[in-house]
Amino acid sequence: KAGVTQTPRYLIKTRGQQVTLSCSPISGHRSVSWYQQTPGQGLQFLFEYFSETQRNKGNFPGRFSGRQFSNSRSEMNVSTLELGDSALYLCASSLRGWNTEAFFGQGTRLTVV
Amino acid sequence: AQTVTQSQPEMSVQEAETVTLSCTYDTSESDYYLFWYKQPPSRQMILVIRQEAYKQQNATENRFSVNFQKAAKSFSLKISDSQLGDAAMYFCAYRSASSSNTGKLIFGQGTTLQVKP
Numbered sequence: 001k002a003g004v005t006q007t008p009r010y011l012i013k014t015r016g017q018q019v020t021l022s023c024s025p026i027s028g029h030r031s032v033s034w035y036q037q038t039p040g041q042g043l044q045f046l047f048e049y050f051s052e053t054q055r056n057k058g059n060f061p062g063r064f065s066g067r068q069f070s071n072s073r074s075e076m077n078v079s080t081l082e083l084g085d086s087a088l089y090l091c092a093s094s095l096r097g098w099n100t101e102a103f104f105g106q107g108t109r110l111t112v113v
Numbered sequence: 114a115q116t117v118t119q120s121q122p123e124m125s126v127q128e129a130e131t132v133t134l135s136c137t138y139d140t141s142e143s144d145y146y147l148f149w150y151k152q153p154p155s156r157q158m159i160l161v162i163r164q165e166a167y168k169q170q171n172a173t174e175n176r177f178s179v180n181f182q183k184a185a186k187s188f189s190l191k192i193s194d195s196q197l198g199d200a201a202m203y204f205c206a207y208r209s210a211s212s213s214n215t216g217k218l219i220f221g222q223g224t225t226l227q228v229k230p
Contacts, residue, residue, distance in 0.1 A: 031216050043204065043220035055215045088156060094216055102216060104150075104158035 002027065004093050004105035012111045018079040021108045025072050025093030031055075032074040033102065034066060037088040046089075049074050050096065078110075086112045115140040117207050119221035126195045127229050133180075134190045134224050136205030144210035147181065147188045148218070153201040161203070164188065166210070192226075200228040 005024040013019050025032050034046040045058040049068035066076040072093075078085055088109050092102040116139045126132035138147070149161040164172045164181050171179050176196075180189045192199055205221040 033216050033218070035218075035220075042222045043218075045217050045219070048215050048217060050215065056217050058217075090156075090158060092158070092216070092218075096216075100216075101160060101163070102218065103160070106155065106157045109156075 004091060004103055006089075006091050006105035006108050008108060009106065010109045010111075012113060013081050014113055015081055015083060017081050018077060019081060019110060020075050020077045021089055021091075021110070023074045023076075023091030023093070023105060025074070025091075026103055029093040029095055029103075030072055031094045031096055031100075032068055032072065033092045033094075034074070034076050035090045035092065036060075037090060037107070038086075043090070046076065081112045083112050086110060115142070115145075115207050115209070115219050117205050117219050117221040119205055119224050121224045122222070123225045123227070125227040125229060126192070128195055128197060130195055131191060131193045132195055132226065134192075134203055134205075134226070136188045136190070136221055138186050138188065138205070138207050138221075140186070140207065140209075142209055142211065146208045146210060147179075148206040148208070149177070149179070149188075149190045150204045150206060150220075151199075151201045152204060152223070158204070162190065195228050197228050197230060200226055202226070 031050045033048040048056045068074045088107045090107045091105045094100045094102045145166045147164045151159045176193045202223045207219045
């Protein structure tokens with residue numbers, strides 16, 4: 001069974017640009033969560049999607065958005081990139097979110113220059 | 114709001130020895146889950162062990178075991194017979210059992226474990 005796949009693995013963007021990251025969950029999993037990992041702030045929850053609906057959202061500005069498609073694949077978008085958005089973005093999938101295990105992808109390393 | 118604290122930024126252990134990583138958390142909820150995740154240099158988070166708050170028995174997975182003290186809000190990870198492959202950053206994480214909080218994980222700051230040959 002394939003694991004959680006995140007693409008691309010590495011990305012370099014310029015300040016002010018926007019970026020889209022993709023996450024393909026484990027087959028059958030309907031919940032996808034996104035986390036931002038930085039040396040200073042650690043791992044922070046961005047948002048969670050379940051059956052194409054955002055179920056929960058962390059404390060991030062509106063520049064961070066996401067969506068989930070009918071096949072459970074999810075994308076997150078960051079508009080008007082800032083230097084502080086440089087981070088490892090991790091995606092986790094689970095069968096239904098609460099009460100089930102979360103499996104993580106290898107992450108997308110975003111560098112904003 | 115729930116918080117998770119890992120007070121040991123770095124730990125080291127000799128191969129084959131035992132090491133304990135500490136974690137404390139704060140919550141007003143009575144039902145929740147606690148996890149230890151391992152993040153090796155590859156950056157992929159791997160679930161090491163999970164504990165349900167309503168279970169008094171401490172979880173065990175092979176060489177990994179936890180000491181769950183609900184009243185003290187403490188959740189430490191013991192690694193026995195440490196191996197070189199155990200070297201990684203370890204994160205303690207909390208998840209509410211309330212369906213309204215869904216799958217959101219709250220992480221501690223992490224502990225980097227070095228294993229010396």
